[in-house]
Amino acid sequence: MSRGGTPSLRRTCTARSTSPSVWNFSYREYLQDWPTWINQGSTDLIHPQVYRKGPAQYEATLDAQSADQVGWDEEEVIGFYPGVLIKSGGYLVTASDIKDMVQANRDHGYQGEVLFYFDGLRQFDNLVADALKESHYQEPVPLPFDRASASPQECSSAQFECEWERSKAKGNVxxxxxxxxxVANGNGYQARGLAYGEVGDGSGTTVERLFVVSTKDSLALHVLDPANGEQLSALDVSSVESTARPLNDIGVTDDGIIYAC
Incomplete structure (x- = not known):
């Protein structure tokens, strides 16, 4: 995708979001050179996974992600919103710690964060959600918007129309x-990877497809019709080595090559 996106993407205020590991583990282990991605204009919103248990470890790692430390240009990104770990396995952040970690973000000038993962907000009678609501989340805030747009008001949710929905409310999960x-038992990770792309259908025709990685019951790569969400088929995963989480994410290149990892 080009730096500014297509005209249609600009009108709908699309922003490109990236959630890499922390620097420089991200580059050393995964070749995620996100400071360069920022400086080259390849991402609009960045969420380094500052997943640390406790305010002291969190702030130390957060310090190491700063523009001064890493060398990314603050003018080249709409939002720098660190990832905060609130739940993992049997761990759930305390009300005091989540307030301290969010305050650390504010002290560094970061006006938002990504909370991983959402189940943690509602556990123990909304412990974490209530702690945030009574402190840093008292007032609603506008979502980030594409710098190509004239104003935040142009990016209201009213611009988006729902083409189809698969949900509990619709009875078609x-x-x-x-x-x-x-989800209540902490096993809600089963479908984490999602990708859209134009690919060949085997007969020389290029078609639009939506791909979902799922590990529910067994590993599967589901192929959906992006026009209505109907499942069309599944990709062959028989050659994928069986591990605890054999595949986690999926992507499609501009020339129709499918990658999963």
């Missing part, structure tokens, strides 16, 4: 999505 009981 896909089988690869975790059930309520699975």
């Amino acid at each position: 896909p089988p690869y999505i975790a059930t309520d009981s699975e």
Whole structure:
């Protein structure tokens, strides 16, 4: 995708969001050179995964992600919103710690964060959600908007129309999505990778497809029709080595090559 996106993307205020590991582990282990991505204009919103248990470790790692330390240009990104770990396995952040970690973001000039993962907000009678609501989240804030837009007001949700929906409310939850009981038991990670792209259908025709990685029951790469969400087929995963999480994400290149990892 080009730096500014297509005219249609600009009108709908699309922003490109990236959530890499922290520097420089991200580059050393995964070749995620996100400071360069920022400086080259390849991402608009960046969310380094500052997943640390406790304010002291969190702030030390946060310090190491700063523009001064890493060398990314603050003028080249709409929002720098660190990832905050609120739940992982049996760990749930305390009300005091989440306030301290969010305050650390504010002290560094970061006016937002990404909370990983959402289940943690509602556990123990909304412990974390209530702690945030009574402190840093008292007032609603506008979502970030594309710098190509004239004003934030042009990017209201009213511009977006729902083409289709697969949800509990509609009674048509896909089988690869975790059930309520699975989420409550901490097993809600089963469908994490999603990608859209134009690919060949095997007969020389290029078609639009939506791909979902799921590990519910067994590993599967579901192929959906992006026009309505209907499942069309599944990709062959018989050659993928069986591990605890054999595949986690999926992507499609501009020339129709599918990657999964």
